[in-house]
Amino acid sequence: xxxxxxxxxxxxxxxxxxxxxxxxxxxxxxxxxxxxxxxxxxxxxxxxxxxxxxxxxxxxxxxxxxxxxxxxxxxxxxxxxxxxxxxxxxxxxxxxxxxxxxxxxxxxxxxxxxxxxxxxxxxxxxxxxxxxxxxxxxxxxxxxxxxxxxxxxxxxxxxxxxxxxxxxxxxxxxxxxxxxxxxxxxxxxxxxxxxxxxxxxxxxxxxxxxxxxxxxxxxxxxxxxxxxxxxxxxxxxxxxxxxxxxxxxxxxxxxxxxxxxxxxxxxxxxxxxxxxxxxxxxxxxxxxxxxxxxxxxxxxxxxxxxxxxxxxxxxxxxxxxxxxxxxxxxxxxxxxxxxxxxxxxxxxxxxxxxxxxxxxxxxxxxxxxxxxxxxxxxxxxxxxxxxxxxxxxxxxxxxxxxxxxxxxxxxxxxxxxxxxxxxxxxxxx
Numbered sequence: 001x002x003x004x005x006x007x008x009x010x011x012x013x014x015x016x017x018x019x020x021x022x023x024x025x026x027x028x029x030x031x032x033x034x035x036x037x038x039x040x041x042x043x044x045x046x047x048x049x050x051x052x053x054x055x056x057x058x059x060x061x062x063x064x065x066x067x068x069x070x071x072x073x074x075x076x077x078x079x080x081x082x083x084x085x086x087x088x089x090x091x092x093x094x095x096x097x098x099x100x101x102x103x104x105x106x107x108x109x110x111x112x113x114x115x116x117x118x119x120x121x122x123x124x125x126x127x128x129x130x131x132x133x134x135x136x137x138x139x140x141x142x143x144x145x146x147x148x149x150x151x152x153x154x155x156x157x158x159x160x161x162x163x164x165x166x167x168x169x170x171x172x173x174x175x176x177x178x179x180x181x182x183x184x185x186x187x188x189x190x191x192x193x194x195x196x197x198x199x200x201x202x203x204x205x206x207x208x209x210x211x212x213x214x215x216x217x218x219x220x221x222x223x224x225x226x227x228x229x230x231x232x233x234x235x236x237x238x239x240x241x242x243x244x245x246x247x248x249x250x251x252x253x254x255x256x257x258x259x260x261x262x263x264x265x266x267x268x269x270x271x272x273x274x275x276x277x278x279x280x281x282x283x284x285x286x287x288x289x290x291x292x293x294x295x296x297x298x299x300x301x302x303x304x305x306x307x308x309x310x311x312x313x314x315x316x317x318x319x320x321x322x323x324x325x326x327x328x329x330x331x332x333x334x335x336x337x338x339x340x341x342x343x344x345x346x347x348x349x350x351x352x353x354x355x356x357x358x359x360x361x362x363x364x365x366x367x368x369x370x371x372x373x374x375x376x377x378x379x380x381x382x383x384x385x386x387x388x389x390x391x392x393x394x395x396x397x398x399x400x401x402x403x404x405x406x407x408x409x410x411x412x413x414x415x416x417x418x419x420x421x422x423x424x425x426x427x428x429x
Contacts, residue, residue, distance in 0.1 A: 166190055168363065182404050191361050191404055193341065195242075196249045196266035199299055203262065203408055204253035211251040213284055218246065218277045224308040231308040238269045246277040247302070250285040252294065256412040257422025261289035262297040267342070272302035274346055275309045279316025282351065286323040289333065295420045296327065296335040297411065300352045304345015317350035324354050334418045336411065339389070339398060341365045357414060358398035359407070364389040366397070 163172040171187035182202060183192040194202070200209060217235070224231040239245060247269040252261050263285050265272045282298065289296045305313040327333050337355030339348075342365040349368055352358075360366065367387040374382050385391050389401055402410050415421075 164192065166192065184404060191341070191363055193267055193301070194404075195268055196244070196264040196299075199264045200249060200251075200253075200262070202404070203255060203297070203411070204260075205255065205257065208254040209251055210253060211249060212288070213250060213281045214245060216245060216277050216281060218275055218309070220308075221276060221312055222308075222310050224310070226308075234270070234308070242266065242269050244269050246275070246281070247272045248278045248281055250281045252288075254423070255297075255408060255415070257424050258412060258415050258420050259292075259294055259423065260297055260415070260420075261285055261292070261294045262299070264299040265301045265347070267301045267303075270306065272347075273304065273306035273313075274302055274316055275306035275313050276316060278306075279313070279319055282320050283316075283323045286320070286327050290323075290327045290331050293331070293333065295333065295415050295418070297338065298335070298351055298355075299338045299340060300343040300347050301340045302343060302345065302347040304347060314346060317346050320351045321354060324351060328354075328356065334415070334420065336414065338407070339364055339366050342367075344368065344370060353397075359400055359402050359410070360389040360393070360398050361407075362389065362401055362403055366392055 162175055164175055164178050165172055166185040166187060168190035169185065169188040171185060173181075173186055173192075177186070178192070179198065183194045183198065184190070185192060217239075218231075220230070220232045220235075235246075244266060247267075248263055248265045250261075250263040252259065254260065255262075263282050265278070286296060288294075305316070307313070324335065328335055335354070335356050337352055337358045339352060339358065339360045341361065341363060343352050344365070344367045348366065365387055366389055369377075371382045371387065374380070389398075392398070393401055400410075
């Protein structure tokens with residue numbers, strides 16, 4: 001029992017966060033930086049890094065609605081922080097140690113009794129089991145690297161269903177809490193990806209959502225087969241995984257009592273790629289809004305046109321743009337485009353940039369071609385952060401940067417400014 005007690009005490013001492021990790025920074029982004037525009041085949045599980053950690057000091061005039069600019073920029077750039085060690089964060093050793101630290105921090109913050117923690121019970125239970133088997137050399141060693149190499153990756157995988165990892169600071173966020181925080185990282189305030197259903201729930205008043213064209217599905221128009229798996233099987237897989245028929249949800253509802261038509265793309269469905277179904281659903285939504293004189297919202301999150309449908313997916317750009325021309329120029333109605341991370345390819349080149357007001361979320365990755373594609377094609381280096389929302393704002397690419405927690409109020413004010421009022425004035429918030 002004495003050896004067992006000392007072993008558990010050592011375990012928690014070894015888990016206490018290093019001073020350099022208290023800032024909750026993580027691995028260098030260069031190790032995980034695939035381009036979203038290359039992800040139109042459905043591998044949305046890749047980590048998309050879409051924020052610039054070295055924003056120039058001249059960027060402090062960024063207009064961001066609803067939050068303090070200096071505080072926001074301090075969260076975005078950590079390169080000047082006294083605890084930031086670029087070399088240390090580029091090592092696998094630091095990554096394993098950081099996972100260890102994040103789990104421990106959550107335990108210390110959320111439980112006064114370590115033995116009541118689910119994670120602690122599992123870890124210590126594994127420790128006892130291995131010790132009893134006589135293979136305690138790694139578990140009782142005073143070198144943390146032995147423990148990390150044998151236990152931390154397994155623990156991180158074991159509890160993956162409990163945590164969501166931040167793409168910016170690599171901190172762990174408890175899944176039961178992250179939804180109530182509208183998918184904003186507790187540690188650094190970074191805006192994590194949201195499903196289309198969560199965005200609809202965030203924007204539309206309860207009980208007013210009426211979906212459109214839910215039964216529309218792709219029939220593999222060009223009989224695409226890549227050698228990995230048939231396109232139809234891939235579609236079926238993502239339908240089961242997400243519960244959606246394709247990469248966009250469209251419908252009508254009320255936003256603070258104001259009737260609106262809204263389409264929300266979902267990056268979890270084949271990287272939010274735009275095929276013939278996505279294009280047709282958005283076009284029908286625009287036509288419905290035109291006939292009913294409704295304001296229009298399109299929330300973009302896409303890797304671009306879907307390669308499995310060839311030129312048919314590219315035709316959707318012209319079809320949607322044509323419908324928007326009638327909506328905006330002929331009927332003089334109001335369209336708001338919301339760019340979330342990532343918005344790339346054919347979506348950026350068409351309806352994403354045609355809004356009367358174009359809003360971007362903080363830290364969003366917005367581009368036409370991805371960084372890797374540009375560098376491989378032109379043999380030139382793309383400046384770091386040149387495709388981040390904060391940089392593009394200064395180039396006039398869109399209007400305001402609006403944090404997620406204030407977005408509904410901003411939209412409500414914009415609609416009323418353009419003479420779209422609530423059906424019931426008491427619903428104004």
